[in-house]
Amino acid sequence: MSLVTTLGRAARLSLLISTTLASTASATTVGRDQDIVDLKLGQRVLVDDGTCPAGQVKEVRGSKMTDKGVVRTSSCVARFGPKSK
Numbered sequence: 001m002s003l004v005t006t007l008g009r010a011a012r013l014s015l016l017i018s019t020t021l022a023s024t025a026s027a028t029t030v031g032r033d034q035d036i037v038d039l040k041l042g043q044r045v046l047v048d049d050g051t052c053p054a055g056q057v058k059e060v061r062g063s064k065m066t067d068k069g070v071v072r073t074s075s076c077v078a079r080f081g082p083k084s085k
Helices: 003-025
Strands: 028-030 044-047 056-066 069-078
Touching: none
Parallel strands: 028 044
Antiparallel strands: 044 056, 056 069
Protein backbone atom coordinates (compact mmCIF):
# COMPACT_ATOMS: atom_id res chain seq x y z
CA MET A 1 0.00 0.00 0.00
CA SER A 2 1.30 3.44 -0.80
CA LEU A 3 1.60 6.25 1.69
CA VAL A 4 -0.94 8.38 -0.22
CA THR A 5 -3.58 5.63 -0.07
CA THR A 6 -3.00 5.13 3.65
CA LEU A 7 -3.28 8.87 4.34
CA GLY A 8 -6.46 9.08 2.25
CA ARG A 9 -8.07 6.25 4.22
CA ALA A 10 -6.99 7.83 7.51
CA ALA A 11 -8.50 11.17 6.46
CA ARG A 12 -11.81 9.54 5.48
CA LEU A 13 -11.93 7.57 8.73
CA SER A 14 -11.19 10.72 10.74
CA LEU A 15 -13.98 12.60 8.95
CA LEU A 16 -16.43 9.76 9.58
CA ILE A 17 -15.59 9.60 13.29
CA SER A 18 -15.83 13.38 13.79
CA THR A 19 -19.18 13.50 11.96
CA THR A 20 -20.55 10.68 14.09
CA LEU A 21 -19.40 12.29 17.33
CA ALA A 22 -20.82 15.67 16.34
CA SER A 23 -24.22 14.16 15.57
CA THR A 24 -24.41 12.23 18.85
CA ALA A 25 -23.19 15.15 20.97
CA SER A 26 -26.15 17.39 20.24
CA ALA A 27 -28.90 17.42 22.84
CA THR A 28 -32.59 17.42 22.02
CA THR A 29 -35.23 19.22 24.09
CA VAL A 30 -38.45 17.64 25.34
CA GLY A 31 -41.19 18.87 27.68
CA ARG A 32 -41.34 15.95 30.17
CA ASP A 33 -39.16 13.09 31.39
CA GLN A 34 -41.80 10.66 30.11
CA ASP A 35 -41.21 11.91 26.55
CA ILE A 36 -37.72 10.40 26.55
CA VAL A 37 -37.85 6.98 24.94
CA ASP A 38 -34.91 4.68 24.29
CA LEU A 39 -32.19 6.75 26.01
CA LYS A 40 -28.77 5.57 24.88
CA LEU A 41 -25.53 5.41 26.83
CA GLY A 42 -23.90 8.87 26.73
CA GLN A 43 -26.94 10.57 25.20
CA ARG A 44 -28.06 13.90 26.66
CA VAL A 45 -31.62 15.19 26.53
CA LEU A 46 -32.75 18.60 27.79
CA VAL A 47 -36.06 18.53 29.66
CA ASP A 48 -37.90 21.86 29.92
CA ASP A 49 -40.40 20.97 32.64
CA GLY A 50 -39.92 23.95 34.96
CA THR A 51 -38.22 22.02 37.78
CA CYS A 52 -34.93 23.96 37.53
CA PRO A 53 -34.30 27.61 38.55
CA ALA A 54 -34.68 30.48 36.09
CA GLY A 55 -32.07 30.41 33.33
CA GLN A 56 -31.51 26.67 33.71
CA VAL A 57 -32.94 23.50 32.20
CA LYS A 58 -32.80 19.88 33.37
CA GLU A 59 -30.31 17.66 31.50
CA VAL A 60 -30.99 13.91 31.56
CA ARG A 61 -28.03 11.68 30.64
CA GLY A 62 -27.62 7.99 29.96
CA SER A 63 -24.83 7.53 32.50
CA LYS A 64 -24.05 3.82 32.73
CA MET A 65 -25.18 0.43 31.49
CA THR A 66 -26.68 -2.15 33.84
CA ASP A 67 -28.44 -5.49 33.36
CA LYS A 68 -31.77 -3.64 33.31
CA GLY A 69 -30.67 -1.02 30.74
CA VAL A 70 -29.24 2.49 30.78
CA VAL A 71 -29.25 4.36 34.11
CA ARG A 72 -30.50 7.94 33.88
CA THR A 73 -29.00 10.82 35.82
CA SER A 74 -30.20 14.41 35.79
CA SER A 75 -28.94 17.83 36.79
CA CYS A 76 -29.77 21.47 36.11
CA VAL A 77 -27.56 23.16 33.51
CA ALA A 78 -27.43 26.67 32.05
CA ARG A 79 -29.97 27.35 29.32
CA PHE A 80 -28.46 28.59 26.08
CA GLY A 81 -30.48 30.47 23.50
CA PRO A 82 -34.18 31.38 23.58
CA LYS A 83 -36.68 29.15 25.37
CA SER A 84 -38.27 26.72 22.94
CA LYS A 85 -41.89 25.59 23.22
